[in-house]
Amino acid sequence: MNVSRILIIDDEQECCELLREYLESHGFEVEIAFDGEEGLEKVKLTRPDLVLCDISMPGSNGAEVLKKIKEGNPGIIVIMLTGFGTFESAIECLKLGAYDHIAKPVELERLLTLIKEALKRSF
Amino acid sequence: MFKQLNELDIISRLNNVVLPMQNYEKVVKDVVAVLRKTFKYGKLKFSIFGKDKPEEIVDEPRLCAQKRGGSVKLKQNSKRPHKFNKLKIRCKIRGKAKAVITLYLVNGSAGKRVKRLNRQVTFAGWSRKAITRICRQAGIVIEDARLFRNLQEERNKINAVIQSAAEGIVVVDEKNEVVLVNSQTRQILGLSHDHRIPQAFIDFIIKPLKNDLIKQNKDFFFKELDLTTPLKISLRIGMAWMRDFQGEKIGIVVLFQDISKEKEAERLKNELISTVSHELRTPLATMKEFISIISDGIAGPVTGDQKEYLNIIMSNMNRLCRMINDLLDISKLEAGRMELKNRLVDPLLLIKDQLASFKAEAENKKIILSAALLEKLPQLYVDPDRVAQVLVNLIGNALKFTPEAGSVMIEAKELDECIQIQIKDSGVGIAKENFSKLFDRFQQIDRIPGPGAKGTGLGLAISKSIVELHKGKIWVESEVGKGSKFIFTLPKIEEEAYFYERVNDGIKRARDNAAVFSLIVFGVKDNFKDLLPETEAILKKSVRQATDMVLRFQKGSTIAILCENDKGVLPAFVERLKMIIEKDESLASRCQGVKVLSRSGFASYPDDGHTAKELVEKAVAGIG
Numbered sequence: 001m002n003v004s005r006i007l008i009i010d011d012e013q014e015c016c017e018l019l020r021e022y023l024e025s026h027g028f029e030v031e032i033a034f035d036g037e038e039g040l041e042k043v044k045l046t047r048p049d050l051v052l053c054d055i056s057m058p059g060s061n062g063a064e065v066l067k068k069i070k071e072g073n074p075g076i077i078v079i080m081l082t083g084f085g086t087f088e089s090a091i092e093c094l095k096l097g098a099y100d101h102i103a104k105p106v107e108l109e110r111l112l113t114l115i116k117e118a119l120k121r122s123f
Numbered sequence: 124m125f126k127q128l129n130e131l132d133i134i135s136r137l138n139n140v141v142l143p144m145q146n147y148e149k150v151v152k153d154v155v156a157v158l159r160k161t162f163k164y165g166k167l168k169f170s171i172f173g174k175d176k177p178e179e180i181v182d183e184p185r186l187c188a189q190k191r192g193g194s195v196k197l198k199q200n201s202k203r204p205h206k207f208n209k210l211k212i213r214c215k216i217r218g219k220a221k222a223v224i225t226l227y228l229v230n231g232s233a234g235k236r237v238k239r240l241n242r243q244v245t246f247a248g249w250s251r252k253a254i255t256r257i258c259r260q261a262g263i264v265i266e267d268a269r270l271f272r273n274l275q276e277e278r279n280k281i282n283a284v285i286q287s288a289a290e291g292i293v294v295v296d297e298k299n300e301v302v303l304v305n306s307q308t309r310q311i312l313g314l315s316h317d318h319r320i321p322q323a324f325i326d327f328i329i330k331p332l333k334n335d336l337i338k339q340n341k342d343f344f345f346k347e348l349d350l351t352t353p354l355k356i357s358l359r360i361g362m363a364w365m366r367d368f369q370g371e372k373i374g375i376v377v378l379f380q381d382i383s384k385e386k387e388a389e390r391l392k393n394e395l396i397s398t399v400s401h402e403l404r405t406p407l408a409t410m411k412e413f414i415s416i417i418s419d420g421i422a423g424p425v426t427g428d429q430k431e432y433l434n435i436i437m438s439n440m441n442r443l444c445r446m447i448n449d450l451l452d453i454s455k456l457e458a459g460r461m462e463l464k465n466r467l468v469d470p471l472l473l474i475k476d477q478l479a480s481f482k483a484e485a486e487n488k489k490i491i492l493s494a495a496l497l498e499k500l501p502q503l504y505v506d507p508d509r510v511a512q513v514l515v516n517l518i519g520n521a522l523k524f525t526p527e528a529g530s531v532m533i534e535a536k537e538l539d540e541c542i543q544i545q546i547k548d549s550g551v552g553i554a555k556e557n558f559s560k561l562f563d564r565f566q567q568i569d570r571i572p573g574p575g576a577k578g579t580g581l582g583l584a585i586s587k588s589i590v591e592l593h594k595g596k597i598w599v600e601s602e603v604g605k606g607s608k609f610i611f612t613l614p615k616i617e618e619e620a621y622f623y624e625r626v627n628d629g630i631k632r633a634r635d636n637a638a639v640f641s642l643i644v645f646g647v648k649d650n651f652k653d654l655l656p657e658t659e660a661i662l663k664k665s666v667r668q669a670t671d672m673v674l675r676f677q678k679g680s681t682i683a684i685l686c687e688n689d690k691g692v693l694p695a696f697v698e699r700l701k702m703i704i705e706k707d708e709s710l711a712s713r714c715q716g717v718k719v720l721s722r723s724g725f726a727s728y729p730d731d732g733h734t735a736k737e738l739v740e741k742a743v744a745g746i747g
Contacts, residue, residue: 088351090323091313103326114322 004119005029007048009039009065010081011057015104019052022108023115036060043069048076050115054104055082055089063093070097077118081106130253133161134260150268151180154261161257162249168225171216171266178269214259222262291379294365295329302374311381313354333375336362347382357386390458397454400447407447411440449581452512453564456588463506463592470500470542470613473507474535477514484522491530492522500537504616509589513597514544516582517609521548524607541595541612548608553601561599562587586611622676622683626735629685630728639727641693642738643684645700646722646746651714658682658704658720665703681746690727697723722746 006028010016013034020030031046033039035057043051051069055062066078080093080101090101099118102111140153155167169180212224285292291308295301301320309316312324336344343363350356361378416422418433425433455461478494485492503510521531529549536543553561565580590597590611601607626642633640645662647655655675659682663673672685688696704710704720724745726738 085323085327087323087327088354090321090327091354094321094323100321101323101326103330110322117319 003027003029004050005031005046005048006115007031007033007039007042007046007051008053009033009036009042009051009057009062010054011035012054015054015106019106019108019111022112026112028115036062036065039065040068043073043076047073049119050077050079052079052081052111055080055085055093063096066093066096066098079111079114079118130257133157133257137257137260137264140264147268147272151265154264155180158257158261162254168223169262169265170223171262171269172221172223178265180265212255212258214255214262216259216262216266222259222266224258224262289380290361291381293329293377293379294374295325295333295377296374297372299325299330299333301325301329308379311356311358311379329375329377332360332362332377336364336375356381356383358382393454393458396450397458400450400454403447404444404451407440407444411437411444414440449585452585453581453588456585456592461509461588461592463509465504465506467502467616468505468507468510470503470510470535470544471496473510473514474533474544477511477518478533480515481518481522485531488522488525489527490522490525492518492533493530494533494535496533496535497537500535500542501615503542503613504621505593505613510593510613513586513589513611514546516586517546517611520582521546521550521607521609524548525550537615538612541614543610543612545608545610547606549606552603552605552607553599554603555601558599558601562597618678619676622674623735623739625672625674625685626738629687630733630735630738633687633728639687639689639729641686641688641690641725641727642742643686643693643697643700643723643725644739644742644746645682645684645720647680647682647720652680654710654713655680655682657710661704661707661710662700665700677743681743683742690725690730693725693727697725 006023008016008019008030011034016032020032023030031042031048033042037060053062053065062080069076069078077099080098081104083104085101085103093101100114136157137154140150158167171178214222216222285305288305288307291311292305293308294303304320306316345359345361348358348360359380359382363376364372365374365376367373414433414437418425418430474494474496481492525531525548532547534545562583564584587597593613595611595613597611599607599609629640659673659675662682666673666684668686670687674683676683701720724742726732726741728738731741732738
């Protein structure tokens with residue numbers, strides 16, 4: 001099986017680095033984008049298998065980014081991250097096609113399980 | 124050595140039977156097969172006793188009959204000689220269950236008694252000890268399979284109950300992993316039956332609920348939750364800790380009940396009540412007006428009888444009005460739309476007003492209506508009309524339910540953080556079991572049967588809501604035959620906090636309306652401190668705008684005026700107020716022409732500051 005590529009879109013640099021380190025140590029190839037626009041660019045360029053996208057970023061709305069990713073590449077799995085989520089916002093994202101929606105701070109192990117599970121389903 | 128190895132081999136074969144956790148019947152069959160192959164017996168009777176009813180496994184007797192001339196006698200015939208050797212083995216299984224295994228052996232030294240077998244070391248090549256060990260293992264294996272089957276059955280039963288429950292049920296373990304979700308939960312949340320439970324559900328619903336449960340420090344609790352779009356449902360949620368056999372918390376059970384329909388029905392009902400009662404009020408007002416006109420003789424002369432009948436109509440219409448007002452109030456209170464028009468109120472005045480208005484009614488019934496009031500009570504910041512309504516309800520009830528020649532007594536006292544008002548009657552009292560129902564809507568507990576003005580059964584419900592809206596408490600103390608006491612409290616104003624609250628209100632209002640808010644403070648000379656209340660009263664009369672407020676702060680030593688005047692006019696305003704104080708004759712006579720208000724200061728939002736603290740500091744600096 002090929003190495004799965006993961007794109008992280010989040011304006012918080014530390015959070016990105018932490019996730020990158022963790023995911024790389026588990027054998028994923030990780031790309032980072034710091035805002036929605038850059039994220040969409042990188043989706044086109046690198047064609048990741050999975051995107052982790054923050055909901056609230058300055059200048060771009062996570063839900064919008066999700067919508068655009070799904071419009072262009074319905075096959076890409078998107079997992080949303082959020083600091084202040086409600087169940088309603090989560091359901092909204094799920095309806096837009098997100099695979100799941102998890103709260104920050106992220107529990108790394110749980111995220112890993114979720115990613116593995118999601119990737120398994122898509123193959 | 125060889126035998127021992129062989130024994131181990133058989134024990135391990137027995138263990139292997141149960142390892143795949145197949146169904147119970149299969150395990151028994153396999154165990155019996157292993158035993159038969161090992162001992163070459165004719166029949167096996169296998170009983171396991173435990174907490175549950177004894178389990179009996181009898182191997183096919185057909186095998187015994189096959190033996191020429193042989194027949195197996197069962198226990199009942201134990202006195203008869205056995206043609207076959209019988210070996211009865213008792214063994215304990217894990218302390219709880221006991222197995223009795225009786226082997227009817229075909230092979231070996233036929234005809235020998237079991238007794239002899241005891242002494243003999245070998246039997247069909249096996250020692251009795253070895254047979255016991257193997258049989259015990261067989262018992263354990265069968266017991267394991269049985270326990271596993273029971274567990275499975277219990278689980279299936281519980282699962283069926285959970286899946287068919289009308290409530291959504293979710294079980295989460297201590298690591299927040301979902302252990303169980305029933306179909307109703309999926310339906311409530313709009314998830315299809317094969318949809319995985321999203322992590323979002325854990326993160327945004329279960330985790331906050333779990334935190335609530337931890338904060339509440341209770342074993343279980345209920346709450347209501349309104350989910351907005353896209354789900355648009357109202358849930359009643361019950362939560363409880365799940366504990367292991369030692370009482371340690373190992374997760375939570377969450378119950379979801381969709382109460383959207385109930386809520387909607389409640390809302391529609393309230394809307395109906397409020398619309399209907401509102402519509403009813405208009406024609407009633409007109410009718411009352413014209414009845415007054417007729418009754419006053421404006422439309423022509425009225426005879427004495429006519430006037431009396433008109434009065435009856437009028438009093439009934441008034442009752443109708445009261446009931447409609449009650450309905451309107453309760454629907455407003457329940458919808459949370461009751462707005463309090465709070466202002467500073469002297470509770471004594473409120474009580475005295477009501478005493479006066481009930482005087483006639485009490486005299487009619489020959490009831491002594493009295494009050495034990497302190498001379499002075501601190502002012503309250505409440506909606507006077509609403510608090511009066513509570514008093515009317517409570518005093519009215521007390522008079523209504525007290526027989527002739529009884530007494531109704533009102534007491535008011537100051538406690539640490541509140542004012543407590545109590546209405547005590549000498550009526551028939553209320554039974555304890557009715558206390559909780561008393562404050563419910565439409566509850567009329569008949570204290571005395573017979574005539575008496577009937578109400579809507581809303582008075583106490585309304586009173587309770589009003590008191591609670593004021594952050595007070597209301598309760599009843601009563602005993603059948605010994606009268607009742609209705610008591611309610613209203614929180615005291617904390618002067619300093621109240622002052623800052625008002626300043627903040629003013630700033631907020633000015634900010635919202637892009638207007639100005641000003642604060643004026645007057646210092647009073649130390650030797651005139653006792654003139655403060657009077658000075659304050661005069662200032663109250665002298666301010667012009669309805670929004671102007673005269674307050675005291677700094678432990679009552681400073682008078683402040685809150686107004687919406689522009690900063691430019693403040694000096695003139697201050698001068699005018701000073702003049703009024705100076706020219707007041709009663710004040711002047713008491714201070715021999717010395718100015719009471721010596722120093723003053725003022726500050727305005729937004730020029731002098733944006734917070735209450737900044738404004739107060741600036742203004743107080745003026746009085747030094």
